[in-house]
Amino acid sequence: MTIPNPTEIKVETRKRTIITSETHEVLIVRRPHASAIPLWCSDCAEQVEMLTPEEAAAVANVSTRKIYAWIESQRIHHLELPTEDVLICMRQLLLRRTELTTINNIQEKEK
DSSP: OOOOOTOHHHHHHHHOOOOOOOOOOOOOOOOSSSSSOOOOETTTTTTEOEEOOOHHHHHSOHHHHHHHHHTTTTOOEEETTTTSSSEEEEHHHHHHHHHHHHHHHHHHOOO
C-alpha cells in the first residue's frame, strides 16, 4: 500500500452564493381635492378609500378599459353612484393587484 504524497492530493472547493432580494412598494395617490372621504364597500363590509377608474388603472398598472372589464366580471369591488359614476375599492384592488395582472397577462397570451 502506497501513501499518496500530500502535494498530489487535490481538494476541490466550490463556492455557492445565494442572493436574496426584498422589495417594498409605496403607492401615493394624489388628488386635487383636500382629502378623500372613505366610503362603505359592501363587499369588504367596512369603510375604505375608493378610487376612480383612472386612479385604479394607475395603481394596478393597467388600462382604464381593463378596470371596467374587471368590474364587469366582478373581479374587483366597486360602488356605482346615483350619478352613474363608478368607484373602485382600493383595499381590494391592492390585495388582488398581482393576481389580476397575472390573470390579465395569461388571457392576453391565449388570444
